[in-house]
Amino acid sequence: MVGRAVGVLRSKLGMCAVLCVGIVLFATAHSRQAVAAEVNSRNTVQQFDIPSQPLSGALKDFALAAGLQLSFNDDLAAGRVSPDVRGSYTNEQALQLLLAGSGLTYRFSGGDTVIVERDSSSGIVPGMVGAGAAGAAAGAAAGMTATVQKPVKVPEIMVKDVKERDNDTKSYVAEEANTATRTDTPIKDVPQSIQVITRKVIEEQRTFRLQNTLENISGINATESGASLYDSLIIRGFTATDRSYFRNGLIDPFAQFTASDTYNIRRIEVLKGPASVLYGQGDPGGVINLVTNRPLPNAAYMANVTLGNFNFYRSELDATGPLNASKTVMYRLNVAGQKAHSFIDYANRDLAAIAPAVTWLMGSRTTLTVEADYLRRWSNDPYGLPAQGSYLPNINGPIPRERSVTLGPFSTFNRTSYRVGYDLTHQFNNDWSIRNAYRHTIAEDDRNNLYASGTTLDPDERTLQRFQVLQPAVNRRHAHSMITNLVGHLRFLEMDHTLLTGFELRQEKVDQFQFQFDAAPPLDLFAPNYGLPPLPFTNPPSSLTGDTQTAGFYAQDQITILPQLKLLAGLRFDYVHQSTNNSPGGTQPDQKADNNAVSPRVGVVYSPIEPWSLYASWTRGFQPNSPSNFNPNGDLFKPERSTQYEIGTKYFFLDNRVSATLAWYHLTRENLLTPSPDPAQAVQGFSVQTGEQRSQGIELDVTAQLTSGWNVIASYAYTDAEVTKDNTPALVNQRLSNVPYNKMTLWSTYYFQEGALKGFGAGGGIFAYTGRNATIFDPTLPEIPGYVRADGALYYNHELQPGNWLGAKMLNIAVNMRNLLDQRYVATSYNGSNQFFFGEPRTVLATVGLRF
Template sequence: MAFSRFRNSKDSFRIVGEVALLALVLCIGLSSMASAAEQQTVRSFNIPAQPLKTSLEQFAEQADVQMLYALDVVEGLQSQPVVGDYTPEQALGIMLAGTGLIMERTDSNTMAVRKPTNVGAAAGAAAAGGAASQKPVKVPEILVKDIRERDNDTKSFVAEEASTATRTDTPIRDVPQSIQVITRKVIEEQRAFRLIEATQNVSGINTGGGTGPTGVFDNFIIRGFQANTNNFFRNGLWDGVAQQVGPDTYNIQRLEVLKGPASVLYGQGDPGGIINIVTRKPLPDPRYSGNVTLGNFNFYRSEIDATGPLNAGKTFLYRLSVAGQKANSFIDFVNRDMMAIAPSVTWLMSARTTLTVEADYLRRWYNNIPSFAVPGQGSVLPNINGELPRSMYTGLPNFDKNDRRSYRISYDLTHQFNDRWSIRNAYRYAILEYDAFNAAPNNLLADQRTLTRLWTNNESSVTRRHQQSMITNLVGHFRLLEMDHTLLTGVELRQDQNNPQILTNRPVPSLDLFAPNYALVPGAPTGTSFSGSDTKLAGFYLQDQIALLPNLKFMGGFRFDYVHQTITSGTTEATGVERDSDNTAVSPRLGLVYQPIEEVSLYTSWMRGFLPNAPTVFNPNGTLFEPERSTQYEIGIKNFFLNNRVSTTLAWFHLTRENLLTQDPVIPFFQVQTGKQRSQGIELDVTASLIAGWNVIASYAYTDAEVTADNNPALLNKRLGNVPYNKATIWSTYHFQEGPLKGFGLGGGIYGYTSRNASIFGPGQTEIPGYVRVDTAFYYDRELPQGNWLRAKEVNVALNFRNLLDQRYVDSAQNPLTRFWFGEPRTVLATVGLRF
């Protein structure tokens, strides 16, 4: 699917394409320097006789290879002991003696175990009418590795690799930047249905205004700065729809949070960091699961997930995930209903080529979020009339609504030229639709009970947003000047188009907070405004990871971006004025990792980011503003102990944001680009699987974020909104592995936030009080005997309590006067699930 051409920018687009083409040719040329084979090495093995599955896991770790095998093939088999120095092939051959299985090396990093004949394929062909058996296709290394990571994500809180930081398969310990991973196991054990619920486990992430179980948007603040639509990605592709519709975790395998400016690989964005959603993909072995969750506030939710092969040769794989939710909330008149479906298919086209096609549909419909907000007086400040209840609704329940739908379809094509060079091309097309009306809080009068309200909505049609994103990456591993290199080069094309819309303004009667009349209706229209926009982006990036020494690694890269924006605005469509702008930026990153011992990585990095200003604002001389620029310095230490069962990251960062707009001190109603903001602090993240059944995830962040330069004296040195100085979290679960309590488990967590500023704007500095929230959970997991009437393998039961002590607290704010959001009261969720 082609992108529309960049108007008034043909030369710039051509230059980007020529530079990208030259880089691709250069990388392909360098691939000829790479050796086609690696020397086989002798390793020390110490693997006792035990169940074969356990032996294969230990072998993979000791041989430093990836293992591919079907669970049903190794089930019930015992391995032979392997003790001594052998090549991997020799060791695996000894281990498999007497099992009837054979091994093969699919490439330099992958070994497979299978039956001597393709029994499954033959049986399938016979059932289809006696057709000849299909020849097994060697599974590409990229998919083998991906399958192994997905399996680990469901068993442990600890992740060893994350592709978001480098767009390559680089261990986290080798990345000179802070990156945290929330695995599927954390999501399931916490019953985290929204992104904001899962990312609460990550240091330096806080909620923005209107976020939570009753919110439409997922508003994140990362390292002190608001994350907007440019900061959300899905499988490495930009996903601007995500924030606007509130992603659900039913189809999420893991979340990867990269801290700091990410423009070097991901282009324009706010500087705090990015969130990359990794979705669940098809698997070669059949797996089926379903669960039902019931809770207070009339909460009902069900999920179904199915995956497996579509043909006997397992060259076509599928996955289907479905979720539905019907629920009220702790706020009067507010429902939070949802439905979603995500089908995907993977085609193993050859031994080195895979194609995955995904689609998903998500719909959320409920009342709009500004209506949920309450004034500061009565929530965080005293009110002469008394305290406001958490259930207070400040809108028009007979008129307010928010019906949001997202549609996505994408493909992801990967090809390995050989063991060292691979290419990936991925594309996504997404549509966001929303039909929304709402009355929003405006001002609280002197009597501290009369709330004025606003109404500005698109009443004439459904608002639509269209987005396209495509990347092509070439990755090569080669040796040059006696040093190992991992070279990445790529291009990205992106488009974000908001269909023109007309917003209608209406007067809304004021609300008496302590004697609300919900029968009031909005008045006649008083005016309209017209707007539409189209943003196109082309980027080229180049990155090299160099092993200067076995324990000293350098990373350097840059990205060139060209952004063309068109915005149309006015009071009506006839009076709309079109303005456009062209911006370019170069975003570099440099980093160094030193590993004094294998388990410890000391790192430092420097990077820059950018974000274009809209073409609707001008300097006093009539010229457009330059893009905002951000700069980050970071140093830290990463540790992986106890055979990678414990992972820690301790980081110090200094992050600045420049070229911000501020009031011109000389010319009224104009702005100048002299504003600055700074965020700095210390972050600690820990994940651990200490012993079998015991998992821990914990974090701490000290964040000092404030305005450092502004022409408005009232803003200078003000703390940025919704950013506490201190945030600390811990969540831990333990599942009994033996004895009379085998199958039972328990978990619990504490989430603590110190006070924070509601907003940098407005009079004074309204403080949101700090709070401590306690969660807990109980589990029962039982494997079912074969032949049971359900035909199920396992039953899972969970009982989760959020805010166990029913703490009353304000979660976030949007301004210092009238928009404060209460946190969720005590919530109980009971889940029953089956796995087949």
């Protein structure tokens, strides 16, 4: 018995010894890491531009520029004015310059935290200089109460956000993207393909439309004209519907119908594949998240004017800065106005937009941003041309690229969107934070919108039969969206965890949507007469109302199993209630449907060496079917389901100045509706749920800042997308429309950094597509031929001398040229139909901008 006790005691002592040794080793390693982090924080070289101002404001500017947490008592800096600190310094050098002669000193704590306090050895009482006896009394009071005053600390989320915004305007490379995990996770640690277009790409390419900007990303193709009122895109072979568009992490259900403008967009993040685990019902190809501009603590202003052919005129304004001396309240204002025709007759592209935002640093750990957005488009939405004369021979010759099939001056299609919302974040401590965000969106179509489109081409191959559509009343839709996310970092079972839990509430409601269909006057494509008025409408109006309500709860854990091995697992539960009335005159009772779905995601990332990671993932998605679809047995259709398997590799090297992602994926879309196999039921519009489509391929995306002034963005995609199951045998094995087997893009810019050409730059690129299937519903049409388009640009950036009569800091001049060789090519078919859009002819845009 005694021997057994002694043995147990020895065992316990041995365990304690091992534990003690482990604690000592861990403490030593942790201490070394802390020392290394502190050395890095002290010696990191930054570019500082901190003007002379009250010392408290200068210290906050320093924290934001250096990416450090700065803690100090506001009263200690009272009455002091900082000197200018401009140029390249280490963080410690810049801080020493700011505090010189102030009677304050500093110390680093925890690597990235700096504490500013009174320097008792200096003999100077902070707040006393220049303030007389009152200042001395105030300074003495500040010193007496320093131990009880709450320190002022720049919120960590604000520091990180400002630094990221600055990077987005200087480089093509993004290291992190919140869209993939709703947490701040490096892209290399995400087991799914995610691509980012930064503000620098948008500005250097001068792309105002989403589809032009996203052309830089592999696996994305457009299905609309660049002059259209809509954003219609394909991601990984599948159409992106209104479920695919997000703004600052909240669904933006009407973005597709108002053609998002880039005037207030800081970056665009695209997460490839099903994303229902975080975003609920959606399309299998992926989600597009637009990240808007936010207020900055330092005053900055930018204005530019762009002129181009096809009577293009555009002006933009961007202003930001503090609204109070302590810089705890900041604003941002983006404004854009555009008056423009297009290469298509009568297809104007007029726009007015304004986006104000205000950020309030409510405390050391709490930030509130309130923002709004107004976008108005005046348009005559163009529709496509027949194949004969666009890319097939026509007995009358080629159809002119500028030909419009609308009703000319009688056609209008104007639309307005309004957004208003808030984003509230709070850090409980260094490990736990919460975010609550809400947005209300309204989209309106004007009263008496009228447009026309072609149906069939007569045997003479010049007379196009058309139909016309009238929206006799103001059509209105509105949406509410709210998310609440709780993010925490903890250690459990000897592994680090980043835990995300959250819930989401949505409502999208069609208040009124009325329209009338009827025949339109035929159009001679080679001698059009746009003076013919629209024909009278004899068919009764149809109406549509609808309401979709969604509640979702999700949980996700990012686990660091080993330093080189990370696991991501997530699960979401959704409940969706739909009601719709889609009947002539709106006299039929509402049709309702209730759906629920569970969406999982599992992924693993292995990094054999620091800049290189390998990953694999499995994701599921869902999309409810409309309750207005007809099922022969009277039951509601189950939701569509999508499943993706993806493996790939990511590589960040040259100090994260080069990013590359190579991915292979296999993506299946199931439970698609297909006509009933019973001909009698099919004639009546009944469907069955047996359809399936599959897309698989390889994608490569590269962004790089190879040297100072040289940036590159490139992509390649091989996409094999086809119908795999359908009750119409002719559709099986058909390639999905508008999806090329191969797509390749390359864009690069270079700015001279010294010598006589300093400030000058040039850029250019190629965008190449192989042939695409025009439509799966007409096997007689051959595929759309491939094409290669070349673009170019010239730049001149000149720093202006201080005190110039404009008061500006920088002059920017750019000339962008699209389709340099003026090639005639068909860019796409209209949503997979037998109507086709030409690509833009040679387009030149000249921009002059000033930064203040």
